Amino acid sequence: MNIDRAAGALLVGLPIVFNLFFFLLGRSFDYSKGGHFEMRFDPAWFTSGITASRAALQDTGSSDVPNDNYVIEEGRRLLTYVVPSSARVTVLTNNGLGIAATPITVSELARIVNGGKHRKLFEPLDSGAWIRVHVDTVRSLDQQYRP
DSSP states (O other): OEEETTTTEEEOSSOSSEEEEEEEEEEEEEEOTTSSEEEEEEEEEEEEHHHHHHHHHHHHSOOOOGGGEEEEOOOOOOEEEEEOTTOEEEEEEEOSSOEEEEEEOHHHHHHHHHTOSOOOOSSOGGGOEEEEEETTEEEEEEEOOOO
16 A cells, blocks of 8 residues: 555555666666667665574574675566666766766666676676666666675
8 A cells, every 4th residue: 555645645556666676687678669678687685784684694594794785686587677768877986086876878778788888887787776666667777886
């Protein structure tokens, strides 16, 4: 159940917007005939705190969690989402002054994922990323820093 406080309405059904952590796999970005991109990704759970410690203990026998983060991958099922050209995208770069979240276009993201020419990233996209999704459409994508 969703409550849209601004509209004062009670909505029943799917969440309006939700966030997912995922790993992009090579060649997982395609341009569709519908004038948008389609992205296939491997979802995962990015956990912290006690959730991370307990999950690590179950998986490895140790509750030690470097940097207080533990990523849980429950399989390699690829989910497909629509990515319009208007989606907001940030990747991690370092211009010599430090790590920065740098805005890029969806077209450049597709080149990064599919192995084309693109700007130098601070770390590869296999560090994972967060997407903000409305039903089946990506509204934003932000690369996750992982020390």
